Amino acid sequence: MRERGAFVLGAVAYDPKVVAIWDGFQSYFERNGLAFDYVLFTNYERQVEAHFAGQIDIAWNSPLAWLQAERIAAALGRRVEAVCMRDTDRDLTSAILVRSDGELQKVADLKGKRVAVGAHDSPQATLIPLDFIADGGLIPGRDFEVRYFDLLVGKHGDHIGGEREAARALLRGDVDAACMIDSNVLLFAQEATLPSGSTRVLAHTPAYDHCNFTVLDGAPAGSVQRFRELLLAMSYSDPDVRPLLDMEGLKRWMPGRTAGYGALSAALDRFGTVDEFVLFASARTCA
Amino acid sequence: MRLDLGDLGFDEGAHLLVKRASRQLSLGEEMHVTGNAPELFTHLRVWCRSEGSAFRLESGRGGDASAAIIRSAAESDRWAGAESCGGARGSEPAAVVEQPPRTWGLAARGATVEVGAPEYGFTLVDKTEVWSAQAPRFYAQGAAAQWDPQTAIPWDAPCDVPDDVEDAIVQIMTYLIENETAALMVPSRFIAQLHPHFREVMQVLALQAADEARHIEIFTRRALLKRDKLGLSTSGGQASLKTLIEEPDYAVASFLLSVLGEGTFLNLLRFIEMHASDPITAAVARFAAQDEARHVAFGLAHIGEHLERNPAARSRLAAGVRRRSDALRHTAGLNAEVFDALIILAAGSWEHAAIRRGFQRVMQLTRDMDEGRQKRLARLGFDQREAMELSGLHTRNFM
Numbered sequence: 001m002r003e004r005g006a007f008v009l010g011a012v013a014y015d016p017k018v019v020a021i022w023d024g025f026q027s028y029f030e031r032n033g034l035a036f037d038y039v040l041f042t043n044y045e046r047q048v049e050a051h052f053a054g055q056i057d058i059a060w061n062s063p064l065a066w067l068q069a070e071r072i073a074a075a076l077g078r079r080v081e082a083v084c085m086r087d088t089d090r091d092l093t094s095a096i097l098v099r100s101d102g103e104l105q106k107v108a109d110l111k112g113k114r115v116a117v118g119a120h121d122s123p124q125a126t127l128i129p130l131d132f133i134a135d136g137g138l139i140p141g142r143d144f145e146v147r148y149f150d151l152l153v154g155k156h157g158d159h160i161g162g163e164r165e166a167a168r169a170l171l172r173g174d175v176d177a178a179c180m181i182d183s184n185v186l187l188f189a190q191e192a193t194l195p196s197g198s199t200r201v202l203a204h205t206p207a208y209d210h211c212n213f214t215v216l217d218g219a220p221a222g223s224v225q226r227f228r229e230l231l232l233a234m235s236y237s238d239p240d241v242r243p244l245l246d247m248e249g250l251k252r253w254m255p256g257r258t259a260g261y262g263a264l265s266a267a268l269d270r271f272g273t274v275d276e277f278v279l280f281a282s283a284r285t286c287a
Numbered sequence: 288m289r290l291d292l293g294d295l296g297f298d299e300g301a302h303l304l305v306k307r308a309s310r311q312l313s314l315g316e317e318m319h320v321t322g323n324a325p326e327l328f329t330h331l332r333v334w335c336r337s338e339g340s341a342f343r344l345e346s347g348r349g350g351d352a353s354a355a356i357i358r359s360a361a362e363s364d365r366w367a368g369a370e371s372c373g374g375a376r377g378s379e380p381a382a383v384v385e386q387p388p389r390t391w392g393l394a395a396r397g398a399t400v401e402v403g404a405p406e407y408g409f410t411l412v413d414k415t416e417v418w419s420a421q422a423p424r425f426y427a428q429g430a431a432a433q434w435d436p437q438t439a440i441p442w443d444a445p446c447d448v449p450d451d452v453e454d455a456i457v458q459i460m461t462y463l464i465e466n467e468t469a470a471l472m473v474p475s476r477f478i479a480q481l482h483p484h485f486r487e488v489m490q491v492l493a494l495q496a497a498d499e500a501r502h503i504e505i506f507t508r509r510a511l512l513k514r515d516k517l518g519l520s521t522s523g524g525q526a527s528l529k530t531l532i533e534e535p536d537y538a539v540a541s542f543l544l545s546v547l548g549e550g551t552f553l554n555l556l557r558f559i560e561m562h563a564s565d566p567i568t569a570a571v572a573r574f575a576a577q578d579e580a581r582h583v584a585f586g587l588a589h590i591g592e593h594l595e596r597n598p599a600a601r602s603r604l605a606a607g608v609r610r611r612s613d614a615l616r617h618t619a620g621l622n623a624e625v626f627d628a629l630i631i632l633a634a635g636s637w638e639h640a641a642i643r644r645g646f647q648r649v650m651q652l653t654r655d656m657d658e659g660r661q662k663r664l665a666r667l668g669f670d671q672r673e674a675m676e677l678s679g680l681h682t683r684n685f686m
């Protein structure tokens with residue numbers, strides 16, 4: 001039986017490898033004296049609610065889940081903190097791709113066009129790029145048509161499949177533009193989903209940050225501190241932890257920062273994406 | 288440092304140039320990258336992020352964009368503790384280490400191995416036990432001596448053998464196939480347990496197994512030349528082979544199989560070649576014997592070096608022979624049908640005088656086998672009394 005005092009992390013199972021990742025971290029933490037366990041959720045909303053219900057101590061949150069938690073906390077008069085993030089979670093951008101041979105030259109040219117995005121709740125492939133286009137004066141659904149590619153709602157776009165489908169739709173001519181995270185621009189080029197020279201970037205969004213480990217006020221301070229120290233101490237030169245870093249896709253952990261969520265927060269304000277969830281989750285937590 | 292990628296893009300391998308150039312950078316030094324491939328800087332930014340390298344877009348003079356990147360320590364971190372796993376050339380004295388770590392795994396000997404590789408379950412990891420400095424030479428010899436069963440044996444040569452002598456040949460072939468199967472399985476089993484660091488030993492054993500595969504083929508073809516059915520397999524013969532197959536100690540198994548068993552088989556195969564009344568039987572025996580001579584020589588080399596490094600192993604080898612003899616005490620040993628078949632082969636007919644001659648030849652064969660075993664035991668440094676004793680305890684099944 002596990003000791004009851006373990007520090008419990010919540011994570012969303014967007015892929016089967018998530019089990020291998022957190023099993024690996026568990027043994028790393030236990031080796032270093034932090035009793036640790038984890039719980040997997042099928043979607044971020046359930047994880048955020050479980051966090052406020054006190055079922056987990058720390059959450060591995062998507063940027064959208066972070067903002068959901070931040071807004072619920074604000075409604076409840078509580079505080080959230082971003083503890084740590086990956087080096088690869090910082091300064092991402094999204095790109096709006098068009099076909100090279102097309103006549104679209106600037107964001108304003110998207111008026112009246114069909115724009116492919118990811119899942120409804122994907123920060124990188126939907127919310128941030130749509131807000132960016134809206135900043136340019138074009139309102140989604142009114143000034144241009146939005147085509148969603150991804151049925152895995154609740155995963156906050158962690159699953160790559162939707163963006164790949166959007167890229168294919170762009171090549172086929174089913175849409176006039178496609179939005180995706182910059183790392184997929186490279187990936188799709190290298191795997192030839194987007195043949196060389198077939199597409200070009202119409203515009204980049206400003207840089208933004210991605211996931212973080214989130215805690216609420218009242219989290220066991222000693223364990224949070226130890227968790228942070230142990231993450232920051234993980235070195236890529238250590239053969240015992242290198243496979244974990246490789247699996248989780250980073251070279252080193254960085255302290256959490258919250259300055260990189262402004263673009264997404266503005267998108268949520270504009271589209272009201274999480275208003276209902278925040279309202280009901282706050283109410284349920286109070287009850 | 289500056290790097291111009293020209294029109295080479297990341298979807299065409301540009302990362303290779305960036306990697307190569309950034310290896311020249313000292314830690315913290317900036318490299319300025321230019322190029323005009325479509326979306327170059329989008330790709331470069333993502334690539335740098337995933338490599339852990341810093342990336343900054345610069346607006347260059349004259350409108351040409353460039354990016355400043357700083358190499359990350361990740362690559363050197365990954366290889367920091369890596370170790371070189373011995374030397375590639377088996378002929379060099381220090382190439383093969385005493386106890387290669389199991390985490391070197393399947394890495395080619397002489398490669399640089401990343402720390403953190405999984406640990407394999409190899410059980411044969413002691414140089415003293417498995418290595419022979421002559422393995423490279425035996426491998427080369429064995430590889431050069433591979434022959435094609437189809438063309439080596441004169442399958443179409445005239446084969447006028449009296450019916451009852453043909454029966455005897457089929458019985459002998461049946462027995463040989465069974466024994467060759469044991470000779471294939473023993474090295475195969477140890478290949479799978481051997482640390483591949485001892486590459487040339489692994490290769491010699493693999494060739495040995497391939498040799499036995501051919502022996503099985505040619506003996507089967509000779510048996511089926513004029514018959515549709517093979518001869519008899521006795522439980523005594525199988526009991527003897529089972530003790531050989533199940534011997535867990537590699538050096539003891541190699542001693543029992545190659546030095547004693549295949550050594551004895553050399554006499555047997557030469558006897559068959561000499562007394563065969565058809566050229567096909569003579570040829571299959573000759574080609575098998577040629578391979579067996581190499582198997583015996585390697586067994587002698589391996590066990591000789593093993594004893595040199597670990598003289599105490601001599602009593603373990605002797606105990607292995609005694610243990611096997613005890614286990615077989617209540618079995619018949621050699622298949623009586625085989626013994627009789629050898630007499631008929633050597634007689635060539637059922638004339639009384641011929642049978643008498645055949646019988647004497649088989650008696651002489653068993654004396655030659657005994658003498659051969661004693662000579663090989665003496666070469667390994669066993670004294671005369673022990674050589675006599677151990678040779679006498681060797682299985683009557685020959686292999």
Ligand SMILES: [Fe+2]
Binds near residue numbers: 579
């Ligand atoms: Fe053989």
Ligand SMILES: [Fe+2]
Binds near residue numbers: 470498549578
């Ligand atoms: Fe052999």
